[in-house]
Amino acid sequence: ESGQDDLPNWDDAPFSQDTGTLIMNCIDLNSLFALDTWCLAEIANILNKRDDYNNYFSEYETIKELINKHLWDEREGFYFDRYWNGRFSTKKAASNFYPLLAGIPDKTRALRMIRHLLNPEEFWGEFVIPTISRDDPAYKDQQRWRGTIWPPTNYLIYQGLKAYHFDAIASELARKSADLFLRTWDNFQLCPEYFDSRTGEAGGQRYQSWGSLFALIALEEYLDFTPWEGFRFGMIDPDKKGKLSRIYIQDRHYDVEVSSSGVRLKEEDKEILRTGGSAVFRHFLYSENEISFEVMTLERRKIKVQFLIKGKYELLVDGETKKVFKGKSVKFKVPAGEHSVLILLLEKQD
Incomplete structure (x- = not known):
């Protein structure tokens, strides 16, 4: 479970009593798992633990291949959750961009994903990135994970954009994220849990630790050190x-x-x-x-x-x-x- 409690992606996903899981393969959780295995492989490599490195990297290559084989919809040019009967979900969530962070798509697929991100009828606009696409019926709910903007989600997508050298888009996301944070901080000294993606108004907890990720994004635009970019400025x-x-x-x-x-x-x-x-x-x-x-x-x-x-x-x-x-x-x-x-x-x- 990736923490997105009431994300619309789960609305129509049946629950299996036998496995204790949704009857669905989820792109967000699988991408985060792939990222974990890649990071563990990198750590093992630094520590010169060759067996651990080989095991973790082999696991990463396996999950990467499975994601590309089963969760990529060639017709839509996007990664989707997929039910166990083979049917793709139609829900486009911000977390569907997590494969960028885990290095899953090749450059061609990554470029097709970016078309969805920059489409104002889906994700782009004055306030970004909504947790569910703007053309989804649940977008109008604007509560919790149903159409709002969450700092952790933006932060992970920002890192994925940088990993694929989409620098101009990453910079624009950083600027929009910082502006959204500062309008609330400067006026009310709040560090909110999430934001309304239509109005930019703060929502949820008034003081949430991850709210400051929007400020961190702005700083990391100048200078950062990441596993995939090294020393970047x-x-x-x-x-x-x-x-x-x-x-x-x-x-x-x-x-x-x-x-x-x-x-x-x-x-x-x-x-x-x-x-x-x-x-x-x-x-x-x-x-x-x-x-x-x-x-x-x-x-x-x-x-x-x-x-x-x-x-x-x-x-x-x-x-x-x-x-x-x-x-x-x-x-x-x-x-x-x-x-x-x-x-x-x-x-x-x-």
């Missing part, structure tokens, strides 16, 4: 200038400034990277001997990287050597799109 298309300071990651403090004119990253108050325009960086690694990252931009961008020591370096972009040079910094440009960058120290210099 920057925004693909920021609507205003912002700054996040003294964020502690891997025993170091970082500041990041983001605006339409560029991204600026500092480590322990020293600038180490700057761009001439907005961009998103992933898997950022910064050391004396090697600097590497993936970068996504909408346009050609200039990047400047400052090194820890003076030396002779090799710059590679997408695996191709661009130049070998000496010094303590480098400036270069990358075209629009996604690119991998690697800077290697070849020789130290005084």
Whole structure:
């Protein structure tokens, strides 16, 4: 049971006395289970527990294959719950996007899912994301899990969008979530359980711990560290200038400034990277001997990287050597799109 007590998906699902379950295979719970097995495999890998890693990753691959085989509706281009007699449920819930978080769909299927998310007749709008689609009869109920907006749901979908590099959509979701939270916090100092997806009004408990996830989403837009993106910072298309300071990651403090004119990253108050325009960086690694990252931009961008020591370096972009040079910094440009960058120290210099 995934915690969505009265979600309309369950309205027509019979209960089996023999198994103690609904007579339905649910996309939300199976996706969360898949995510759990993937995370446990990653933890086992870090701890060098090879048998545990193999067992957990094998379980992940199995459930991923089953979800793709049985819970994907090719005609609708969406994952659905499915009754044991083989019939798909017609209910489109926000949690039907959880497969993104668990890395279930390929890129083609993920893009088809996004069409549902951005459809204003289903999920998108001024206030997002409703727990059940706007075209569902239960949407008008606007109570509990019947059409309202819940911070945990938005947060998990936000992470799934980032995992698939849907950066512009993730940023828009982050902005809408933060705006929804702040209008209630600024006016009434409330941190509510959920929100009405038609009016944005607060509902449920006045002070709920997970309400602050909407604020956390806004912070993580600037800088974050996730299992699927590593050290990530920057925004693909920021609507205003912002700054996040003294964020502690891997025993170091970082500041990041983001605006339409560029991204600026500092480590322990020293600038180490700057761009001439907005961009998103992933898997950022910064050391004396090697600097590497993936970068996504909408346009050609200039990047400047400052090194820890003076030396002779090799710059590679997408695996191709661009130049070998000496010094303590480098400036270069990358075209629009996604690119991998690697800077290697070849020789130290005084």
